[in-house]
Amino acid sequence: MRPAAGAHNIATGVYYPTPIHRLAPYADTAPRHGWDLPHTEAAAGQVLALPVHPGLTTDDLHRIANAADAAVPAHEHGRPAAPAARTGAHR
Numbered sequence: 001m002r003p004a005a006g007a008h009n010i011a012t013g014v015y016y017p018t019p020i021h022r023l024a025p026y027a028d029t030a031p032r033h034g035w036d037l038p039h040t041e042a043a044a045g046q047v048l049a050l051p052v053h054p055g056l057t058t059d060d061l062h063r064i065a066n067a068a069d070a071a072v073p074a075h076e077h078g079r080p081a082a083p084a085a086r087t088g089a090h091r
Helices: 002-007 029-033 038-044 058-071
Strands: none
Touching (some): 002 058
């Protein structure tokens, strides 16, 4: 996803590469409670932030959404293939 976004001049970021239960203030929480957090571990290495802020135009948001849809096969995000590309026109 990251290379595809970059090819469309869309900035991305990984804000939380370390799962919260591994951060110093919480490091003893999971073991103390006997928690096994494989989904949290996996998500920390996969969650990617896309730009969403008030300065984006509707066209910007559609461009970002279209790039994300094109980069991730439909079966990977648990829904049918994306409809035709979004445009700035309101539906």
